[in-house]
Amino acid sequence: MLVIDGISAYYGGVRALDKISLVLEEGEILALIGGNGAGKTTILNLISGIIKPTHGTIMLRGEDIGSFSPERIVELGIIQVPEGRHLFGPLTVQENLEIGAYRRRGRQNKKKISDDFEHILQLFPVLGKRLKQRAETLSGGEQQMLAIGRGLMGRPLLLLLDEPSLGLAPLVMQEIISIIGRLRQEGTTILLVEQNARAALKIADRAYVLEAGKMRLQGSAADLLENVELKKAYLGNGS
Amino acid sequence: MDFSQQIAQYIITGLTIGAIYAIVAMGFNIIHNATGIVNFAQCEFISLGGMFMYSLAVLFKVNLIIAFFISMAGVALIGALIEMGPIRHARSKEIIILIFLTIGLSEILRGAAQEVWGTDNVGVPAFSGEAPIHLPGGAAIVPQHLWIFAITVMVMLMLRYFFKKTLMGKAMRATAVNRRAAALAGISVNRMVLFSFAFSGALGAVAGMIIAPISSTSYDTGIMLGLKGFAAAILGGYGNFAGAILGGIILGILESLGAGLISSQYKDAIAFFVLLLVLFLKPTGIMGYGESERV
Numbered sequence: 001m002l003v004i005d006g007i008s009a010y011y012g013g014v015r016a017l018d019k020i021s022l023v024l025e026e027g028e029i030l031a032l033i034g035g036n037g038a039g040k041t042t043i044l045n046l047i048s049g050i051i052k053p054t055h056g057t058i059m060l061r062g063e064d065i066g067s068f069s070p071e072r073i074v075e076l077g078i079i080q081v082p083e084g085r086h087l088f089g090p091l092t093v094q095e096n097l098e099i100g101a102y103r104r105r106g107r108q109n110k111k112k113i114s115d116d117f118e119h120i121l122q123l124f125p126v127l128g129k130r131l132k133q134r135a136e137t138l139s140g141g142e143q144q145m146l147a148i149g150r151g152l153m154g155r156p157l158l159l160l161l162d163e164p165s166l167g168l169a170p171l172v173m174q175e176i177i178s179i180i181g182r183l184r185q186e187g188t189t190i191l192l193v194e195q196n197a198r199a200a201l202k203i204a205d206r207a208y209v210l211e212a213g214k215m216r217l218q219g220s221a222a223d224l225l226e227n228v229e230l231k232k233a234y235l236g237n238g239s
Numbered sequence: 240m241d242f243s244q245q246i247a248q249y250i251i252t253g254l255t256i257g258a259i260y261a262i263v264a265m266g267f268n269i270i271h272n273a274t275g276i277v278n279f280a281q282c283e284f285i286s287l288g289g290m291f292m293y294s295l296a297v298l299f300k301v302n303l304i305i306a307f308f309i310s311m312a313g314v315a316l317i318g319a320l321i322e323m324g325p326i327r328h329a330r331s332k333e334i335i336i337l338i339f340l341t342i343g344l345s346e347i348l349r350g351a352a353q354e355v356w357g358t359d360n361v362g363v364p365a366f367s368g369e370a371p372i373h374l375p376g377g378a379a380i381v382p383q384h385l386w387i388f389a390i391t392v393m394v395m396l397m398l399r400y401f402f403k404k405t406l407m408g409k410a411m412r413a414t415a416v417n418r419r420a421a422a423l424a425g426i427s428v429n430r431m432v433l434f435s436f437a438f439s440g441a442l443g444a445v446a447g448m449i450i451a452p453i454s455s456t457s458y459d460t461g462i463m464l465g466l467k468g469f470a471a472a473i474l475g476g477y478g479n480f481a482g483a484i485l486g487g488i489i490l491g492i493l494e495s496l497g498a499g500l501i502s503s504q505y506k507d508a509i510a511f512f513v514l515l516l517v518l519f520l521k522p523t524g525i526m527g528y529g530e531s532e533r534v
Contacts, residue, residue, distance in 0.1 A: 048423060074425030086420035088413045098406060099413050103425035105406055154425065 001026045001189055002047070002078075002158060007056030007066075009042055016042045018213045019056070024158070029180065029190045031200035031221065034210035035233075040193040041083055043210075044160045047191075048080045049073040060158075074103050077157035083166065083193075085147045089136030093127055096135050096146055100153030113153070120149040123179055141172035148176065158189045165196050177203055201225045247378040249499040250492055255384045255453075257491020258391035262446040263468025264475065264483035265398065266439035271478050272415035273435035275334050279341045280321060282465025283348035284443025287314050289456030290352060292448040293361050303366060311444045317348070318440025322433050352458035363451035387449045394445060395484060402480070411435065415478075463507065467494075470514040476527025485525055489513075 002024040009017045017039045024030050032040050045051045047058060049070040058066045065073060088096050097120065101113045121128040124145040130138060135146060144164060151159060161180070165173045173196075181203050184190060194200035201207055201221045209217040209230060217230065224230055263285060270278040291310035295301040301309070321344055329340055366386045371379040402408040414421040414431040422428055446468070447461060454460070471490045475482025490510055498506040517524060 050419065050422065069427075070422035071425045071427045074423065080423050082420060082423055086417055086423070088416045088420065090416055091409065091412060095409050095413075099409055099421075099424050099426070102406065102410055150424070 001061060002191075003057075003059045004043070004047075005057050005059070007046060007053040007058065009046055009051055009053050011042060011051070016213055017046070017053075020210075020213075020215055021056075022208060022215075024189060024191060025205075027184070027187060027189055028205040029184050029192055029203055031197075031204035031207040032191065032193045032210060033195070033197040033200055033207055034216075035195065037212070038210040039213040040210055041162055042213075044080055044082075044162050044191070044193060047073070047078060047160060071103075074154065077103075077155070078160065079151045079154045079156035079158070080160040081147050081151040081162060081164065083162035085143045087135040087143055087147060087150070090134055092132055093135055093138070093146055094131040096150050097127075097153050100150035101155075103154050112155075116153055116155065120152055123152075123182075124149055141168050144168060144172070144176065148179070152183070156188055158191065159183065160191045160193075162193045163195060164192070165194060165199055173199065197230070198225075241377075244377040245499065246496075247374075247376050249495045251378055251380055251384065252499075253492030253495030254488060255387050255491070256450075256495060257471075257488035258387050259446050259450050259464060259487070260468045260471040260490050261484045261487025262391055262394060262442050263465060264472035264487050265395075265480070266442035266446075267469055267472045268478050268480065268483050269435045269442070270439045271472075273411065273432045274326075274337070276337045276341065277469070278436070278439060279338070279465070280318075280345045280348060281439060281443050281468070282461040283345050283352070284314050284318060284440045285447035285461030285464050285468075286352060286456070286458055287317060287348065287461075288444030288447030289363065289451040289460055290356050290361075290447075290458060291444065292451055293363050293456060294356075296363060297361070303364070307448060310448055311441045314444035314447075315437040315441040318436040318438075318443075319433055322436035326436070327429065327432075349459055349462075356458050358458060360455045360457045362455050363448070365452040366449075381453075383449075383452045387453075390445065390449050394442070398480070407434075467507075467510045470510045472524075473514055474517050474524055476524030479524065479526045482524055482526030489525075 004020060004022040006019045006021055007017060008015065008019055020043065032043060034040055042051065046053055049068050049072070053066055057064050060076060060078065065076065088099065097117060101116070104113060126142055127146060127149060130142065135143065138146060148164065164176050168176065177199060180190060180192065192200055192204060201224055204221040206219065207221050207224050208215055209224070217224065217227065263281065266281050266284065267277065270276065288310055291313050292306055295306035295309060296303055325340055325344060326337060329337060365383045367382045369381060371381050373379050402412055410421065410426045411431050411434060413424065414426055414428055418428050443461070446464065447456065450464070467490065468487070471486035472483055474490055475484070475486025490513060493513060494506055494509050497509040
């Protein structure tokens with residue numbers, strides 16, 4: 001579905017990514033793991049068109065999207081749920097969700113959008129109780145749910161999730177992880193960026209491991225969970 | 240006329256001028272929220288509104304209502320062109336540089352207006368006659384004041400509807416809060432900024448047109464009105480929707496009372512004195528509390 005070939009990118013004058021290649025298959029969950037500053041978020045921002053690669057290509061179903069503007073990429077159905085939530089704080093929960101469906105604006109989608117709206121409230125019942133509240137008044141976990149819900153309102157073909165578990169209580173994290181699993185069953189392709197490698201590998205089909213802007217390892221999630229080297233670096237001992 | 244009647248009269252005048260300041264302040268706020276800059280060309284939007292109205296209604300004898308809407312659209316277009324040209328293509332995106340750019344643009348527009356219309360003060364006919372309406376208390380009000388109130392209220396209600404109920408309005412608010420998140424939701428930030436300039440142009444034009452029958456108009460009437468609208472925006476809390484209305488009305492009334500009770504020579508000084516006082520005591524303005532609840 002998405003083929004990234006040999007991209008390099010600079011971030012504030014420093015090389016953030018060095019000739020990264022990556023293939024994302026239709027309908028899979030691909031995890032991108034690595035420590036802080038490994039370049040995970042940079043890859044997402046390249047796909048989303050927020051930053052431009054200095055080298056290499058990004059192809060979506062055979063079309064080079066490397067030079068597209070962020071809004072054009074969203075129109076193609078690639079939707080990023082950014083790290084740190086990036087909600088529209090003073091806007092209400094409902095307004096945040098409505099803006100999630102911005103790319104589908106227009107009369108013909110009205111019914112479908114309101115169906116999706118109901119669907120998201122089923123996925124995250126707590127949001128239903130907070131619709132008229134300003135997004136900035138939600139708890140961390142609720143904000144994360146809203147951020148994901150807002151992303152889903154755009155009916156993504158490809159969902160880019162940046163650190164969805166960051167700062168969440170274990171229970172909320174479990175919930176979000178199970179929802180990611182459900183999304184895949186519904187046919188959404190997911191690129192999941194996580195520092196919590198163990199949690200990511202448990203739901204992903206395949207994974208890439210990044211280190212200081214370079215691709216270190218790749219393979220099936222099951223293999224990587226057993227990988228000795230990776231265990232030492234990211235998975236910790238035991239558990 | 241006894242004292243209380245006099246006060247009532249000053250307050251009516253103050254409300255009228257305050258309504259104008261409120262509209263101008265809204266124009267400043269909309270662009271500020273979309274871009275973070277202070278658009279000093281807002282002053283020229285006001286002058287141009289008045290002069291377009293004069294040209295159409297007086298020189299070309301166009302029906303007042305039609306002239307009103309054409310002028311509004313014309314200035315909105317000028318606002319849009321300013322954004323599409325110099326603002327968007329400025330090589331520096333530094334706020335302070337863009338603000339200076341708007342000062343330069345303001346000079347250019349004013350110079351052009353002076354070439355076209357000269358420096359004379361010209362009159363625009365009142366929207367519906369000049370015969371004053373006597374109020375029960377003894378104060379009087381000319382119909383144009385009522386037009387100013389009615390149009391201001393309508394403009395505010397329409398803005399409220401737009402920003403609270405339409406997807407485009409919500410998208411503009413979202414862009415004001417977080418540009419990057421807005422882009423990630425598929426919102427074209429450039430287009431939202433363009434809209435904000437067109438809106439501000441239209442708002443400035445409305446202010447210039449509705450005041451023109453009372454105070455006459457010229458190529459540079461917008462400077463003083465614009466700066467006072469700016470003071471009103473600061474007073475209310477820069478970027479705040481309700482604050483613009485409140486700031487405009489407070490400033491208008493203070494100014495009118497000051498002019499009537501102290502001396503009309505101090506009319507303009509009062510606005511800027513209030514501005515300084517606010518900046519000194521509560522820099523965020525009456526309704527301002529930082530970044531939230533903008534627009």
